[in-house]
Amino acid sequence: MPKHEKNDVELVKTRVLPPAATFGSSIRAEGILLEIRAWLPVASKKSLDIEQGELTLSMPASAKTEFHAAASVVASALKDIESLPVIPREIQDILSIKTNERHRWLKDGRLPSAGTRTVKLRDRARKITFHVFDPRVVEDLSPRRAMGRCPADRRGALVRLRIGRRLLARKAIGIRWGLSSGGTDGGGTIGSNGTDIGIPPRRVKTRGVLESSGRSFGS
Numbered sequence: 001m002p003k004h005e006k007n008d009v010e011l012v013k014t015r016v017l018p019p020a021a022t023f024g025s026s027i028r029a030e031g032i033l034l035e036i037r038a039w040l041p042v043a044s045k046k047s048l049d050i051e052q053g054e055l056t057l058s059m060p061a062s063a064k065t066e067f068h069a070a071a072s073v074v075a076s077a078l079k080d081i082e083s084l085p086v087i088p089r090e091i092q093d094i095l096s097i098k099t100n101e102r103h104r105w106l107k108d109g110r111l112p113s114a115g116t117r118t119v120k121l122r123d124r125a126r127k128i129t130f131h132v133f134d135p136r137v138v139e140d141l142s143p144r145r146a147m148g149r150c151p152a153d154r155r156g157a158l159v160r161l162r163i164g165r166r167l168l169a170r171k172a173i174g175i176r177w178g179l180s181s182g183g184t185d186g187g188g189t190i191g192s193n194g195t196d197i198g199i200p201p202r203r204v205k206t207r208g209v210l211e212s213s214g215r216s217f218g219s
Helices: 026-037 042-047 061-078 088-095 099-108 135-141 143-149 152-177
Strands: 010-016 048-051 054-060 116-120 127-131 203-206 209-212 215-217
Touching: 010 061, 026 048, 026 061, 026 088, 042 048, 042 054, 042 061, 054 061, 088 099, 088 135
Parallel strands: none
Antiparallel strands: 010 054, 048 054, 116 127, 203 209, 209 215
């Protein structure tokens, strides 16, 4: 094979980030990438990228020495990656909360701080300081973990909340259709078990009379 063709061959190594490190968050995965890049030499930083939770280190075949050195740095960084502190934008994505909620949770103790971190903004002289959070605490607060561990009465409350929201939606539909919100009295559709399933009936106005499911209402 000609020498110039050999130089085009890439050296590639991939590593999948564990779910326990990313919490299923693409923003957290991006943060881990930036953290590992910070340990690499400037010339090698852009050689490491991430896509769908998979880290990929790629270099030309001619950079074998640099490739092995960078691969060693990446492997070392990934050993304790699950304990990497969670920064504000990551925790907001993981917990599906907004900035004001994060501040409120931090203030009332629901989201304990694991310390602070100071960084210098790129191309700026100003530095910013922010709180970071323990991944173990974040894991306990994550929606999926909380739903699985919460007591039965809490799960029941969540189910009742969802049902209440559906009932409010049905009522809104009834008002929009000009029907009563009182179930079957408003002409709702009856299910096979004899209950009102909340589907507004089709209404046809014929000769000044509003007909709905076999009923006639005064126009």
